[in-house]
Amino acid sequence: MKRTVYRGIGFKEAEEVVKNQKYDRSELRDFQNGVAAKSLFGPGIYLINDAELAAHYAFCHAEVEEEELAVVLKQTVHFQNPFIVNYTYSERQLKKDALSWKFTDDFPELHSGPDSLETLKWVGTIIKEYLLTHGYDGITYHIDDEIIYYVSYHHHQQITGIEFDFVFNINEVKKQSV
Numbered sequence: 001m002k003r004t005v006y007r008g009i010g011f012k013e014a015e016e017v018v019k020n021q022k023y024d025r026s027e028l029r030d031f032q033n034g035v036a037a038k039s040l041f042g043p044g045i046y047l048i049n050d051a052e053l054a055a056h057y058a059f060c061h062a063e064v065e066e067e068e069l070a071v072v073l074k075q076t077v078h079f080q081n082p083f084i085v086n087y088t089y090s091e092r093q094l095k096k097d098a099l100s101w102k103f104t105d106d107f108p109e110l111h112s113g114p115d116s117l118e119t120l121k122w123v124g125t126i127i128k129e130y131l132l133t134h135g136y137d138g139i140t141y142h143i144d145d146e147i148i149y150y151v152s153y154h155h156h157q158q159i160t161g162i163e164f165d166f167v168f169n170i171n172e173v174k175k176q177s178v
Contacts (some may be wrong), residue, residue: 042128
């Protein structure tokens with residue numbers, strides 16, 4: 001399976017990514033105003049099929065990195081055997097199946113609260129381990145009929161043709177939204 005996908009990041013990182021044709025940083029990231037990009041499915045590169053939504057991520061990355069320029073990168077992702085998450089097999093079901101697989105008898109208690117980000121990372125790592133053990137090389141997550149997220153677990157082999165799609169100044173966007 002081959003798809004054209006997008007990822008929004010800050011300008012400096014985008015220059016390095018395009019030059020090296022690879023990503024060096026996964027998704028987990030805290031932004032301003034309590035917003036966070038969370039890697040629900042474990043470490044990997046998170047991509048989306050919608051350039052406009054990728055621009056929202058780009059804005060947040062540029063803002064937290066104190067850059068004026070944000071970038072939406074366009075690339076191709078190649079999967080041999082992606083796991084499909086959608087309305088028939090949900091994120092919740094995947095989480096349940098992965099935890100049941102990992103902890104057949106002694107199921108740990110999941111915590112929420114101040115350490116919930118650590119719990120989220122821990123569960124995400126288990127989900128990734130579960131999927132890789134079962135022969136999947138990433139995830140195709142159908143949020144709805146139009147929005148699809150992709151998670152690449154072997155991004156150095158799976159993501160090719162990384163290029164700038166568009167660049168914008170976040171300060172100009174801020175002025176227009178006032």
